[in-house]
Amino acid sequence: MHPFELITPATVSAAVKAQAGAPTAQQGAPIRYIAGGTNLVDFMKLNVETPRQLVDVNALDLSSVESLPDGGVKIGALARNTDVAQHALIKERFPALSEAILSGATVQLRNLATTGGNLLQKTRCVYYRDTAFACNKRNPGSGCPAIEGHNRMLAVLGTSEHCIATNPSDQNVALTALEAMIHVTGTKGERAIPITQFYMLPDSTPDKETVLEPGDLITHVTIPALPEGAKSVYLKLRDRASYEFALASAAIVMRTSGDRITFARVAMGGVGTVPWRSHEAEKALLGKPATLVSFRVAAEAALHGARPQSQNGFKIELAKRCVTHALTLATQQA
Amino acid sequence: MAPFDEKDKQPLTSLERISRRVFLTRASAASVATAAGAVAAPLTGSVHAEAPPVAAGGPVDDSAVPGAIPVTLKVNGTAHRVMVDPRATVLDTLRETLLLTGTKKGCDHGQCGACTVHLNGRRVNSCLLLAAMHQNDEITTIEGIGTPEKLHPMQAAFVEQDGYQCGYCTSGQIMSAVALLKEPVGKDDADVREAMSGNICRCGAYPNIVAAVQAVRRMA
Numbered sequence: 312m313h314p315f316e317l318i319t320p321a322t323v324s325a326a327v328k329a330q331a332g333a334p335t336a337q338q339g340a341p342i343r344y345i346a347g348g349t350n351l352v353d354f355m356k357l358n359v360e361t362p363r364q365l366v367d368v369n370a371l372d373l374s375s376v377e378s379l380p381d382g383g384v385k386i387g388a389l390a391r392n393t394d395v396a397q398h399a400l401i402k403e404r405f406p407a408l409s410e411a412i413l414s415g416a417t418v419q420l421r422n423l424a425t426t427g428g429n430l431l432q433k434t435r436c437v438y439y440r441d442t443a444f445a446c447n448k449r450n451p452g453s454g455c456p457a458i459e460g461h462n463r464m465l466a467v468l469g470t471s472e473h474c475i476a477t478n479p480s481d482q483n484v485a486l487t488a489l490e491a492m493i494h495v496t497g498t499k500g501e502r503a504i505p506i507t508q509f510y511m512l513p514d515s516t517p518d519k520e521t522v523l524e525p526g527d528l529i530t531h532v533t534i535p536a537l538p539e540g541a542k543s544v545y546l547k548l549r550d551r552a553s554y555e556f557a558l559a560s561a562a563i564v565m566r567t568s569g570d571r572i573t574f575a576r577v578a579m580g581g582v583g584t585v586p587w588r589s590h591e592a593e594k595a596l597l598g599k600p601a602t603l604v605s606f607r608v609a610a611e612a613a614l615h616g617a618r619p620q621s622q623n624g625f626k627i628e629l630a631k632r633c634v635t636h637a638l639t640l641a642t643q644q645a
Numbered sequence: 646m647a648p649f650d651e652k653d654k655q656p657l658t659s660l661e662r663i664s665r666r667v668f669l670t671r672a673s674a675a676s677v678a679t680a681a682g683a684v685a686a687p688l689t690g691s692v693h694a695e696a697p698p699v700a701a702g703g704p705v706d707d708s709a710v711p712g713a714i715p716v717t718l719k720v721n722g723t724a725h726r727v728m729v730d731p732r733a734t735v736l737d738t739l740r741e742t743l744l745l746t747g748t749k750k751g752c753d754h755g756q757c758g759a760c761t762v763h764l765n766g767r768r769v770n771s772c773l774l775l776a777a778m779h780q781n782d783e784i785t786t787i788e789g790i791g792t793p794e795k796l797h798p799m800q801a802a803f804v805e806q807d808g809y810q811c812g813y814c815t816s817g818q819i820m821s822a823v824a825l826l827k828e829p830v831g832k833d834d835a836d837v838r839e840a841m842s843g844n845i846c847r848c849g850a851y852p853n854i855v856a857a858v859q860a861v862r863r864m865a
Contacts, residue, residue, distance in 0.1 A: 314712060317731045317777050345778070352734075352773045353754050365731075367778050393767070397829060417843025418828065419821070420755060422767045423774075553842035 313361040319370055323496050323528060329366045331498050331526030337519050338433065339449065344368050344528060346389055347423040349416075350432055358442050359449060373427075373530055376400060382536030388427030388529045392482070393418070395426055405534055407543035407562050411485035411580075414547045417554050427529035430483060430493060430509070431521065434476035435556055437461055447473045448517040463622040464556065467630075469584035470618055474517030476584060478510070479556050484580035485545050487588050488562035489534045497527040510585035517584075538574050541566040546637040547580070548629060557581030559630035561637035565596075572596045572605070577613060577638075582630045589613040592634065601642045603635070610634040717780050720745065721789030727776075735774040736760045739786060747787035747816045751845070758844035761817040761824075762786050768824035770843075787816035790823055798861050799823050806857040810848035818844045822858045826865065834859065 320326040326344065333342035343362040345351055346369060354360040374389040376398045384400050395401055396412035412421065438444040438456050445453035457465055457475055466477045483506070492503045504522060511519055523529075537543065547560040560580035566573050575596040579587040592613035599605040610631040617627045713728040718735070720743060727742050736753075739745045739762070748771060751759030755770040762771045763785035771784075791797035799822050802808070809815040821844045830840045837855050846854065 312732045315731060316712075317714075317775070319778075345775075348775065348778070349755055349770070349773050352775065356754060365775075369778065417758065418824070418840060419758060419761055419768050419770045419843045420773075422764075423769050553839050 312355050313358065313363070315355075315362050316364045317367060318364065319367045321370055323371055323373075323530060326366055326368050326371065327496055327498060327526045327528050329364070330528065332364075333525050336523040336525050336527050337521070339518070340525075342366060346425040346428045347391070348428075349420050349424045350428060354433065354440075357440055359440060368528065374425075379533065379536075383534050386426050386532045386534070388425060388531055390426045392416070392421035392424045392426070392429060396421065404537070405485070405489055405543055407488060407545040407564070408482065408485040408534070410545040411481040411547070411560075411562060414545065414557075414560075415481035426482070426532055429480055430486075430529060430532070432478075432480045432483070435479045436465060436476040439476060448476055448513070448520075451516070451518045458620060461622065462620040464558070465620060465623055466584045467582050467617040467619055467623060467626050468579070468587050468614070469512050470620075471513045471515065471517070471584075473515055474513035474584065475620060476513070476517065477556075477581060478583060478585050479581075480586065481545070481547060481557065481560060481580060483586040484560055484578050485543070485562045486532065486534070487586040488543065488564050488576045488578035489537075490576070492533045492535075493529060494531045494533065495523065495527045496530050497524055501530075503533075506586070507588050513584050537564060538566055540568075541574050542641055544637055544641045546633055546640060548633050549581075559626055559633040561630075561634045563634075563637045563641040565601075565638065565641040567601045567642060570600045570602075572599055572601050575609075577609065577634060579613065579630060579634065582614075582617070582626055589634075591615060596638070601638075603639065606635045606638040607631070609638065714777055716777050718743070718776060718784060719782065720784045721786060722783075729776045731775065731777050733776045734772055735762065735776050735779055735784065736771040738776040739771065739784075745786050745788050749813055749816055751814065751817075756845070757814070757817075758821060759814050759817040761820040761844065763820060763824060766824075766827075768821050785820075787820060790820070797823060798864065799826075799857065802857040802860045803854070806853045806860060807850075808854040808857040809846075809850050814844060814846045814848075818846065818854055822854075822861070825858065826862065832862075837862075 330342050333340045341362055342364045345365045345367050373387040375387045376390050377385045378400055379385055386395055392412050396409045402409045436457055438446045439448050444456050447455050455474055465475045487506050491506045493506055493509050494503050509521055541564055543564045545562045547557045549555040549557055557580045559582050562578040564576040575593045577589045577592040592609040595609040595612040613634050614627050614631050710728055713730050716727055716729050718725050725743055729738055736750055739748050748762055749759040751757035753772045755773045760771040761768050765783050791800045799819050825840050830836050834855050837858050
């Protein structure tokens with residue numbers, strides 16, 4: 312691990328000022344915020360991250376989970392994964408978020424990992440994690456050995472010729488289906504970013520993963536109330552029954568009236584370079600009968616643009632079945 | 646580096662008098678100090694009477710640890726004031742500075758659970774914690790939950806149910822299992838397996854580990 316200086320600001324503005332001294336807020340930045348540390352310390356041990364300064368934000372008062380007047384919730388960026396997943400408000404109003412968080416990692420990691428940190432969770436692409444290899448995300452312009460290499464776990468949606476790394480988070484798939492807003496304080500004040508506009512497709516700059524600018528600190532996330540009668544579910548498919556990243560996952564928000572689907576949101580994990588929202592699937596569902604046939608049509612639409620690599624073509628069919636089954640579960644619960 | 650080459654005989658005139666652990670501690674401390682500066686060293690005048698945390702043959706001058714900062718760690722109810730490099734993890738500080746070697750280093754990347762300790766009552770991977778970030782937190786290790794004379798019920802259950810083979814993962818397993826008793830975990834074996842999935846056992850003692858955990862839960 313490279314040497315670094317640890318600072319512990321007492322206020323959000325002091326933290327922002329400290330990180331704003333870096334030329335970027337993206338991976339590889341010389342000044343990094345640290346919260347739970349479950350991702351960053353791992354990468355620092357691998358020398359993938361070599362910050363010269365760590366800004367410990369744990370002293371900031373950002374860990375509460377609160378009800379909002381409109382029936383939504385506000386989740387502090389420092390709220391631990393365990394506390395969010397077990398919170399009565401979340402289990403009652405947004406069970407998909409609770410299920411998604413509990414399907415990821417382990418109790419030990421979830422006790423440390425934070426809401427804000429998980430929003431910035433890094434890919435598990437083996438080439439990104441190993442500095443002996445080229446990687447356009449870690450070292451722009453060096454190449455992408457994953458495209459010709461071990462890509463079984465990697466993405467089939469949102470890829471480019473420069474990067475096919477999967478976004479590994481479960482939490483963020485649920486937050487995408489729940490249309491979360493990400494609240495950020497930066498050098499120019501506060502702003503709220505819809506989660507679907509927060510992540511950037513790799514295109515030719517896979518090193519730039521989010522719209523965050525130097526100094527930007529995620530302070531909290533808000534989730535708006537769901538339409539009356541809408542239910543949410545999360546389904547994750549993986550190689551092991553526990554403690555494994557998704558091969559494919561789906562977060563669904565759905566409401567039916569009679570046998571008709573009157574509201575639908577579909578998000579997918581494990582298959583995209585970013586947490587993947589499928590408006591195509593939603594369009595295919597709206598107004599249709601809540602039947603297996605409709606779900607299969609929607610799943611086809613969701614994977615329509617998928618591009619397989621040498622080892623991960625199976626993910627396309629798996630993701631379709633995942634979406635179909637998640638829609639079935641959502642109907643049963645609705 | 647070779648710590649015991651021809652011109653470096655002085656610290657080890659009689660290898661026979663040195664226990665394996667002290668030997669290894671000295672050897673690793675010597676290599677670390679040469680390679681990159683010791684990652685964690687005791688503050689001069691540090692309090693730890695029964696096992697002086699002195700790694701390399703005498704009190705270590707603060708200046709030997711460039712960039713070290715004073716940290717107070719509360720471990721098993723005792724406050725320890727130590728100098729640590731900001732890079733030192735809680736795991737390494739426990740083992741190398743406080744000589745609490747019951748907590749084990751497996752993968753060192755938060756994947757295996759061998760280093761599980763309690764942080765303010767909740768189980769965490771100590772290999773992912775930077776010691777300097779956890780002043781004033783209550784850290785509990787395997788040494789803090791029971792003694793050979795008075796085992797914690799979970800330790801006794803692991804013995805009773807034969808919940809280990811080589812034993813390397815065991816302290817982490819037990820720390821996880823003790824924390825689990827206070828967590829919202831269903832009553833079935835499958836629930837225990839899910840809740841214990843962050844602790845890997847390469848010997849595959851899982852059935853007996855689940856039996857030990859369930860035995861203690863039934864006692865409660």
